[in-house]
Amino acid sequence: xxxxxxxxxxxxxxxxxxxxxxxxxxxxxxxxxxxxxxxxxxxxxxxxxxxxxxxxxxxxxxxxxxxxxxx
Numbered sequence: 611x612x613x614x615x616x617x618x619x620x621x622x623x624x625x626x627x628x629x630x631x632x633x634x635x636x637x638x639x640x641x642x643x644x645x646x647x648x649x650x651x652x653x654x655x656x657x658x659x660x661x662x663x664x665x666x667x668x669x670x671x672x673x674x675x676x677x678x679x680x681x
Contacts, residue, residue, distance in 0.1 A: 614623035632650060636643070639654040 614620075614626060632646065635650060635654050636645070639650075639657055641650060641653060645653055
């Protein structure tokens with residue numbers, strides 16, 4: 611089977627690729643279908659930044675010898 615790109619339909623191939631990225635990001639982030647495009651990518655970036663900060667904080671607490679974690 612030939613893809614849209616192979617058939618020279620570059621516009622449709624581009625749209626299909628971007629749609630696949632959007633679906634994958636939405637699935638990984640857990641956001642609903644009302645968030646699309648740039649808003650989706652920005653919210654996903656915010657979620658990842660928050661997760662990284664939380665992981666860094668937790669690592670510092672563990673290194674400091676904290677036995678009690680706020681879970």
